[in-house]
Amino acid sequence: MKSKKILILIVVVIGIVGFLLLKANGNKTAQQHESSSVQEENAGKKILYYQSPMDPSYISEKPGKSPMGMDLVPVYEGEETPEGTIKIDPTTVQNIGVRSQLISKKVLRRDIRTVGRVTFDEKRVAYINTKVGGWIEKLYVDYEGQEVKRDDPLLEIYSPALVSTQQEYLLALEYNTKMKESNIKEISNRSQSLVESSRKRLEYWDVPEVHIKELEQSGEVRKTLMIHSPAKGVIIHKTALEGQFVKPGENLYRIADLSKVWVYADIYEYELPWVESGQSADMTLSYLPGKTFKGKITYVYPYLESKTRTAKIRLEFDNPALELKPDMYADVKINTAPMKEVIAIPKESVIHSGERKVIIIDKGKGLFEPRDILIGMETKDYYELLHGAKPGESIVTSAQFLIDSESQLNEAINKMLKAKRAASSEEIPEHQGHEGMKMAQQVSDNTKSAMKDIWKAYFYLRKNLAEDSLARFEVQAELIKDRANTIIMSNEDKKIKSIAEKFLESSDGLKEKDIVKVRDAFLKLSDSMIHYMKHFSKEESVSQGYKLFFCGMEKKSWVQTEEEVGNPYVGSKIAFCGARDEY
Numbered sequence: 001m002k003s004k005k006i007l008i009l010i011v012v013v014i015g016i017v018g019f020l021l022l023k024a025n026g027n028k029t030a031q032q033h034e035s036s037s038v039q040e041e042n043a044g045k046k047i048l049y050y051q052s053p054m055d056p057s058y059i060s061e062k063p064g065k066s067p068m069g070m071d072l073v074p075v076y077e078g079e080e081t082p083e084g085t086i087k088i089d090p091t092t093v094q095n096i097g098v099r100s101q102l103i104s105k106k107v108l109r110r111d112i113r114t115v116g117r118v119t120f121d122e123k124r125v126a127y128i129n130t131k132v133g134g135w136i137e138k139l140y141v142d143y144e145g146q147e148v149k150r151d152d153p154l155l156e157i158y159s160p161a162l163v164s165t166q167q168e169y170l171l172a173l174e175y176n177t178k179m180k181e182s183n184i185k186e187i188s189n190r191s192q193s194l195v196e197s198s199r200k201r202l203e204y205w206d207v208p209e210v211h212i213k214e215l216e217q218s219g220e221v222r223k224t225l226m227i228h229s230p231a232k233g234v235i236i237h238k239t240a241l242e243g244q245f246v247k248p249g250e251n252l253y254r255i256a257d258l259s260k261v262w263v264y265a266d267i268y269e270y271e272l273p274w275v276e277s278g279q280s281a282d283m284t285l286s287y288l289p290g291k292t293f294k295g296k297i298t299y300v301y302p303y304l305e306s307k308t309r310t311a312k313i314r315l316e317f318d319n320p321a322l323e324l325k326p327d328m329y330a331d332v333k334i335n336t337a338p339m340k341e342v343i344a345i346p347k348e349s350v351i352h353s354g355e356r357k358v359i360i361i362d363k364g365k366g367l368f369e370p371r372d373i374l375i376g377m378e379t380k381d382y383y384e385l386l387h388g389a390k391p392g393e394s395i396v397t398s399a400q401f402l403i404d405s406e407s408q409l410n411e412a413i414n415k416m417l418k419a420k421r422a423a424s425s426e427e428i429p430e431h432q433g434h435e436g437m438k439m440a441q442q443v444s445d446n447t448k449s450a451m452k453d454i455w456k457a458y459f460y461l462r463k464n465l466a467e468d469s470l471a472r473f474e475v476q477a478e479l480i481k482d483r484a485n486t487i488i489m490s491n492e493d494k495k496i497k498s499i500a501e502k503f504l505e506s507s508d509g510l511k512e513k514d515i516v517k518v519r520d521a522f523l524k525l526s527d528s529m530i531h532y533m534k535h536f537s538k539e540e541s542v543s544q545g546y547k548l549f550f551c552g553m554e555k556k557s558w559v560q561t562e563e564e565v566g567n568p569y570v571g572s573k574i575a576f577c578g579a580r581d582e583y
Contacts, residue, residue, distance in 0.1 A: 045076040086368045093366060099398040100362040103391050106344040109336065110274050110379045116265040116283065116315065116332040118324050124257035126231045129249050131205050134159030136244045137224045141253070144238050148229045154253060155240055156224040162205060166221040169198040173216065233257040236326075261317055261324045263295065265332050266310035273377055274336040275300055281315050282333045285324075293317050293324065297334065344382040345389070349397045350375065355579060356552065359389065360396035368396065372552030374574055387574060388553045443536050447492055450483040451537070454503065455546075458529055461510065461522055462560055465568035466575040470515060477510035480525070496536060502528040519569055526558045526568075533559065550581035557581060 050060045050072035064072055140153040148154070172195045179191035202212055207225060215222065237254035246252065263283065267275055277300055283293040295317035304311050315332065317324060324330075350373070351358040361369040373388030389395065443451075457476040464471060480503055487500035502524065509521025530548065533541045541559075550557045554569045554577075565578045 047074045047076055049075055051075050088366050088368065090366050096399045098396060100394045100396050103343065103345055103385070103389055103393050103395050105341050105391055106382065108339045108342050108344055108377065108379050108382060108384065112267060112271050112274060112334040112336060114265045114267055114332050116263040116330045118328040118330060119262050119264060119326050120256045121260045121262050121316070124233070124260060126233065126255040127251055128154060128227065128253035128255065129251050130157060130227065130246060131248050132159040132162050133247050134162065134245070136240055136242055136246060139240060139242050141235060144235050146235045148233065148235065148255060150229060150232050152229045154227045154229055156226050157246070158224045162225055163221055163223065165198065165201050166215055169202060169215065170219060170221065172198045229255060231255055231257055258319055258322050261319045261326065263315040263317060263330065263332065265313050265315065266305070266308060267313060268310055269304065270378065272311055275313060275334060279337060280335045282335070283317060283330045285328065285330050288323060339377065343385040343391055345385050345395055346397050347381055347383055349395050350383060361389065362394040362396050374553065374577055387570070443496065444490065444492060446490055447487050447496060450486045451532070453483045454480050458525065459561060462558055462568045463566060465519060465522060466566035466572065468515065468572045470513070470518060473518065474511050477507045481507040499528050499532050522568055523556055529559060530557055548581045549578045551578040553577060
């Protein structure tokens with residue numbers, strides 16, 4: 001009985017072991033089948049590099065382990081994304097919530113709100129003074145704030161000089177009457193001239209015409225001169241007192257017509273492009289809720305306030321009921337003119353990274369391209385797009401920060417790969433040693449002299465293109481052509497001669513009258529110059545202060561000696577676009 005139990009136990013164990021062996025063989029077969037299917041799919045493809053599955057920035061040319069101890073994954077030819085783009089799995093795109101919309105032309109509007117201060121219309125302020133000295137005998141307007149109409153009496157002034165002039169005028173009239181009976185024409189003319197000069201003196205002292213006629217008719221001298229208001233308005237300043245002696249030119253009253261008022265308002269620098277004279281404005285006051293005053297901008301001051309960094313504008317409002325009182329504060333809304341047919345992008349789509357402004361273009365099928373852009377005017381929801389993209393392209397409006405991070409990672413990997421490829425392509429055969437390396441980079445003195453002239457012409461062309469000028473380009477093109485031929489005819493290395501031939505090819509394009517064609521030719525010249533600089537005169541270029549610049553929008557490079565950016569590939573208005581690059 002005991003032996004029978006042992007036999008049964010042995011059979012059960014053998015069965016379990018057999019089952020486990022079959023399962024292991026099945027899994028192994030499945031893994032082999034899966035591995036073989038992947039190998040079949042990538043059969044014939046070239047392995048570009050190996051990458052860590054957990055850290056994409058860690059790459060290697062050979063298989064092995066990552067710093068985290070994981071097997072490196074091969075990246076095959078065709079799996080890498082095109083330069084300057086990012087490829088993201090469609091599922092991941094959906095998971096991170098990427099939204100896109102087409103770039104289009106829009107009508108941009110911006111309502112500018114600010115605070116205004118009501119003040120007098122300076123063109124409607126009258127200053128009252130006398131042209132004769134004397135004493136104020138009587139005041140008709142004796143307090144500030146009093147309303148007056150045109151020709152209302154303000155005061156009477158006694159002036160001895162004015163009294164004597166009236167007497168002289170009466171005597172001149174009497175003498176002239178007697179001389180009219182004289183047969184001597186010369187005497188008659190002199191008497192008439194005397195009358196006219198006396199009358200002119202009264203007029204110059206602002207004696208009203210009605211008083212002069214009254215003097216002629218009555219023949220009686222007035223002791224005082226009455227000063228009348230020259231305008232309708234409100235007395236806003238008064239210094240006149242009864243019995244006071246006043247000198248000629250002394251201000252006695254200031255009268256302001258408040259039927260129209262000015263309003264001064266401040267706007268910020270970035271709002272200036274939207275504001276111009278003639279635009280309408282709405283104004284509301286806290287003490288008159290619900291009422292809106294309509295006015296317009298009459299002047300935009302051509303300078304900024306140094307402390308507030310704001311520009312002052314002047315608005316004009318009708319004030320028939322005198323509800324707008326000087327020194328009141330008011331809320332002003334400027335109705336700016338809409339900008340039509342403007343290429344606009346949502347503000348949320350722009351990534352601000354210091355000097356650069358970046359957008360992400362959705363190219364479809366999981367491909368995304370970061371682009372540097374130049375923006376113009378700004379509204380509440382949109383930026384004006386000046387450069388970097390075109391209508392019809394799709395722009396990412398959400399999750400662009402995650403895509404930009406992936407872009408920077410992808411760019412770092414590509415640079416690492418380029419560096420390794422460049423290092424491998426520039427290796428010198430072992431039999432040449434260090435001497436062979438020096439000979440490969442050596443340039444003759446004749447070539448150095450020719451290149452010195454070509455560099456000089458190059459810098460001239462670059463500077464003028466950045467200023468939209470084609471002055472003396474034919475002369476510079478001929479100089480480049482002549483010096484390039486000198487290098488070609490020399491005993492230089494074939495690589496240097498090949499670069500000189502490209503100088504020669506671009507020289508004809510530099511003579512064109514169309515600046516677009518000239519810029520295309522300059523790009524070819526510039527690429528060749530940069531190639532020469534990097535491979536044959538790097539140390540010399542550094543010592544000469546040659547600086548390499550790159551424009552992210554145009555994806556083009558150039559060389560200059562100045563620190564300030566001067567982009568030759570764009571118009572002068574945006575020639576500042578670009579940044580220093582490494583050799």
